[in-house]
Amino acid sequence: MVGAGPVGLTAALAVRATGRPVTVIEAGAADRVRPGSRAIFLHRVTLNVLDRIRPGLGLELARHGLGWSTKRTVYRGRDVYRRTYPPPRADVLPAATSLPQVVTERILLDACTHAGVDFIWEAEVTGASSGADGVRLDIADGRQFTASYVIAADGSRSAVRESLGLHLEGPRTSNAYVIVDIAEDAGDPLPLERVFHYEHPAVGFRNVLFVPFAGHWRVDLQCHPDDNPDDFGSEAGVRDWLVKVMPAKYADRVTWVSTYVFRQAIATAFTDANRRVLLAGEAGHVFAPFGARGLNSGVADARVAARAINSALRCETEAKRLAVIDDAAAARVAAATRNRAASSAALRHLQAASPGRKLIRRSAAVLAPVVPRLGKWLDTAPFGPTLDAPDRFGMQY
Numbered sequence: 200m201v202g203a204g205p206v207g208l209t210a211a212l213a214v215r216a217t218g219r220p221v222t223v224i225e226a227g228a229a230d231r232v233r234p235g236s237r238a239i240f241l242h243r244v245t246l247n248v249l250d251r252i253r254p255g256l257g258l259e260l261a262r263h264g265l266g267w268s269t270k271r272t273v274y275r276g277r278d279v280y281r282r283t284y285p286p287p288r289a290d291v292l293p294a295a296t297s298l299p300q301v302v303t304e305r306i307l308l309d310a311c312t313h314a315g316v317d318f319i320w321e322a323e324v325t326g327a328s329s330g331a332d333g334v335r336l337d338i339a340d341g342r343q344f345t346a347s348y349v350i351a352a353d354g355s356r357s358a359v360r361e362s363l364g365l366h367l368e369g370p371r372t373s374n375a376y377v378i379v380d381i382a383e384d385a386g387d388p389l390p391l392e393r394v395f396h397y398e399h400p401a402v403g404f405r406n407v408l409f410v411p412f413a414g415h416w417r418v419d420l421q422c423h424p425d426d427n428p429d430d431f432g433s434e435a436g437v438r439d440w441l442v443k444v445m446p447a448k449y450a451d452r453v454t455w456v457s458t459y460v461f462r463q464a465i466a467t468a469f470t471d472a473n474r475r476v477l478l479a480g481e482a483g484h485v486f487a488p489f490g491a492r493g494l495n496s497g498v499a500d501a502r503v504a505a506r507a508i509n510s511a512l513r514c515e516t517e518a519k520r521l522a523v524i525d526d527a528a529a530a531r532v533a534a535a536t537r538n539r540a541a542s543s544a545a546l547r548h549l550q551a552a553s554p555g556r557k558l559i560r561r562s563a564a565v566l567a568p569v570v571p572r573l574g575k576w577l578d579t580a581p582f583g584p585t586l587d588a589p590d591r592f593g594m595q596y
């Protein structure tokens with residue numbers, strides 16, 4: 200296993216669940232603290248997959264997360280949709296849970312330690328080569344490791360993927376997004392609502408999304424295509440627009456700011472010529488975060504890869520072994536293609552680049568009070584189409 204991000208840790212747990220030994224090779228130090236919240240939204244299907252890998256893990260993540268039960272959509276300052284669900288029960292997996300990615304990683308790391316996963320920290324993989332019998336990994340300090348199989352979960356710049364001649368391919372968004380994490384004021388919190396503002400009048404009719412997660416708020420501002428993102432993502436820039444959309448005290452509670460132009464890219468293949476490496480997570484795909492398909496589909500990649508390797512190790516013929524790995528890789532390319540299509544649909548809706556698309560959104564907002572399903576459409580469309588039925592590996596993302 201290469202990479203101790205959330206996907207690599209999940210893959211390590213999934214390998215241990217098959218009863219096999221696994222070693223994670225990670226460039227960072229064991230005590231590193233990774234910046235920012237990044238993936239804050241885990242869907243129930245993902246909690247379920249994690250629970251199947253290690254019983255109790257999904258519920259433990261949910262206990263550390265926050266379940267907001269109100270969704271609200273506002274168009275140019277006017278409410279067009281609001282729905283409140285009953286609060287989740289503490290003893291069953293909720294529809295979703297929201298927590299910082301660093302907390303998810305800490306819980307997964309603890310689970311790995313208990314499951315007997317071995318770690319090699321501060322070992323940056325600089326090259327990988329595969330042959331008929333396995334894989335060799337070269338480390339920056341000159342060490343080399345060999346393995347029968349490798350799951351490459353070393354993130355979007357994956358050295359393993361690139362060494363094997365596989366590359367990410369896909370477009371970038373034309374406009375930038377500024378993403379801000381803000382610590383909640385526990386003594387005087389805001390209502391727990393996910394709120395999407397279309398064309399917020401206080402910030403030059405830019406879209407703004409508010410998502411609560413454990414102890415925090417995530418606020419996304421969508422820049423116009425001709426904006427200079429630095430004007431909105433610098434310390435002064437954030438302060439300037441934030442106080443127009445939240446109570447002023449939150450400008451002093453910012454914990455992380457990041458500006459993104461999102462890439463919608465998928466690896467040319469999820470396995471190498473010798474079928475000894477499988478890609479998982481951002482090594483295989485990067486998506487814009489609307490719809491939360493990145494980590495959620497990375498967890499699915501991890502489980503499918505671990506199970507495929509377990510099956511391949513039991514195959515009696517080379518032809519069967521190749522087929523098992525090929526099958527898993529093809530299934531995850533298909534899933535990534537579905538996920539990218541869904542997040543591209545979300546982006547098209549958010550950007551509304553043509554006057555026609557803007558007019559459709561505006562008409563839906565005008566009619567929403569009398570045609571409630573148009574309000575519902577405005578509420579869900581920024582996150583892309585709803586889930587497909589599970590594939591034959593039982594994965595929805």
Ligand SMILES: Cc1cc2nc3c(=O)[nH]c(=O)nc-3n(C[C@H](O)[C@H](O)[C@H](O)COP(=O)(O)OP(=O)(O)OC[C@H]3O[C@@H](n4cnc5c(N)ncnc54)[C@H](O)[C@@H]3O)c2cc1C
Nearest residue numbers: 202204206226238239240324353354480481491493494495
């Ligand atoms: C702003 C933002 C919001 C997001 N929100 C969501 C969300 O709500 N839900 C969701 O599902 N997804 C979300 N995502 C996506 C999610 O953060 C990623 O999908 C997730 O981090 C991918 O995990 P990973 O383990 O594949 O990669 P990473 O988290 O990048 O981990 C890769 C690991 O590999 C290590 N590594 C890298 N190179 C090497 C090397 N050469 N040798 C050894 N180790 C190496 C790194 O140190 C790291 O530990 C969001 C992303 C962003 C940017």
